[in-house]
Amino acid sequence: MDGAVNCRLGLVASAVLGAAWLGGCAGAAQGSGHGQVTAGTVITVSAAGCGAGWRHPHSGPQTFQLRNVSAGAAEVYLINPLQGSLDPDSVSAPVFAEVEGLGPGTTTPMQVDVGSGTYAFECELQRDGTRIGPIVRIPGDVRGTPGILSVTFDDLIGSPIAPFAPARQYRAYVSSGLDTLASEVDALMADVGAGNLATARQAWLSSHLSYERLGAAYGTFGTFDSEIDGRADGLAGGLHSPRFTGFYRVEYGLWHGQSAADLTGPVTLLDHDLRGLRTAFPTMRLVLSDLGLRAHEILENALQFQLTGHDDYGSGTTLATTSANVDGTLELLKVLHPLLTTRYDGLPQAYAWLHRLQRLVDAARRPGGWTPVGALPASQREQIDAAAGQALEDLAPIAAIFEVQKQI
Numbered sequence: 001m002d003g004a005v006n007c008r009l010g011l012v013a014s015a016v017l018g019a020a021w022l023g024g025c026a027g028a029a030q031g032s033g034h035g036q037v038t039a040g041t042v043i044t045v046s047a048a049g050c051g052a053g054w055r056h057p058h059s060g061p062q063t064f065q066l067r068n069v070s071a072g073a074a075e076v077y078l079i080n081p082l083q084g085s086l087d088p089d090s091v092s093a094p095v096f097a098e099v100e101g102l103g104p105g106t107t108t109p110m111q112v113d114v115g116s117g118t119y120a121f122e123c124e125l126q127r128d129g130t131r132i133g134p135i136v137r138i139p140g141d142v143r144g145t146p147g148i149l150s151v152t153f154d155d156l157i158g159s160p161i162a163p164f165a166p167a168r169q170y171r172a173y174v175s176s177g178l179d180t181l182a183s184e185v186d187a188l189m190a191d192v193g194a195g196n197l198a199t200a201r202q203a204w205l206s207s208h209l210s211y212e213r214l215g216a217a218y219g220t221f222g223t224f225d226s227e228i229d230g231r232a233d234g235l236a237g238g239l240h241s242p243r244f245t246g247f248y249r250v251e252y253g254l255w256h257g258q259s260a261a262d263l264t265g266p267v268t269l270l271d272h273d274l275r276g277l278r279t280a281f282p283t284m285r286l287v288l289s290d291l292g293l294r295a296h297e298i299l300e301n302a303l304q305f306q307l308t309g310h311d312d313y314g315s316g317t318t319l320a321t322t323s324a325n326v327d328g329t330l331e332l333l334k335v336l337h338p339l340l341t342t343r344y345d346g347l348p349q350a351y352a353w354l355h356r357l358q359r360l361v362d363a364a365r366r367p368g369g370w371t372p373v374g375a376l377p378a379s380q381r382e383q384i385d386a387a388a389g390q391a392l393e394d395l396a397p398i399a400a401i402f403e404v405q406k407q408i
Contacts, residue, residue, distance in 0.1 A: 051121030051133020072126030094147025115144020215328025255314025292402020316372035350394035
């Protein structure tokens with residue numbers, strides 16, 4: 001994703017965590033509560049300790065000025081230490097706010113709506129390890145920013161006593177999908193080899209949608225993804241570049257009058273690359289924290305490239321691809337669901353908007369094929385875009401929840 005997208009994602013996530021997110025975003029997210037945000041309690045982050053300076057604790061929206069006087073960068077979290085463990089190698093505590101990449105000698109605001117409860121600052125120092133500061137208790141019965149219990153590596157990979165393992169389940173899903181994809185591309189090759197280009201178009205769509213449903217694995221596939229599903233954008237020669245390969249290259253040929261002989265080479269290369277991916281996948285490293293990020297990113301790419309018609313190389317089926325992307329997102333949420341139900345109150349709304357988006361997209365399917373995005377009535381296209389945008393807003397916080405902060 002580009003910087004603007006990362007910034008938007010951070011700000012949306014901060015609305016859930018009540019956090020000040022860095023990484024290219026100017027300023028800090030606003031506290032989620034009522035009233036004015038108070039300015040200026042200075043909290044010191046140092047090798048000797050974490051969180052010194054919170055001398056007059058009170059409830060309500062407020063700003064902590066985090067001052068890093070250590071020799072390295074720091075990650076700073078406002079946590080409830082009594083719901084977790086003070087052992088930095090143990091399960092993480094609920095997080096109310098966070099600041100990432102706090103450089104040495106710098107001061108950055110953290111804004112959060114503080115409710116009644118127990119708090120402490122946790123500092124993960126680049127050179128000095130993890131420190132947890134003094135425990136602060138806020139009396140009363142005031143509601144503030146809810147704490148989010150971060151996902152741990154054990155949550156994702158499972159253990160002998162906790163067999164639920166999203167990472168293993170998703171890897172099995174992708175492996176099965178690659179098996180299906182291999183047989184579908186074999187059918188595509190056979191159709192092209194026999195000169196049955198009308199049937200080959202159907203086989204192309206079926207196989208391309210199977211690839212698009214793999215969703216969260218894209219980041220794992222490395223260069224295979226650009227070879228299999230890369231665009232002509234930026235290539236010297238564009239559509240005629242020898243580096244333009246994969247599904248979109250075959251689509252271009254099938255819908256622009258190329259012969260079976262013209263298509264034999266691109267289809268054979270697609271088959272070769274897919275077989276290479278299928279062989280390599282069992283040893284590829286699945287980045288666990290990316291599982292949450294992809295829940296947002298799959299649909300984000302659909303909005304940018306499919307719902308704009310950018311990735312239409314002649315078939316007019318980008319709405320079908322969007323539907324497959326929704327399938328991939330729902331499959332990922334299915335795997336992550338047990339971890340999300342206790343961490344994210346907005347999950348039912350995310351499901352509702354994803355299903356609405358899929359209904360709207362599927363309504364563009366006709367007996368003779370899919371309606372190209374550009375041929376949709378303006379009102380229908382606006383409804384699809386609005387549903388996609390709202391679904392993205394509701395999916396964005398999942399990335400923050402699955403940003404694994406502690407290794408078990």
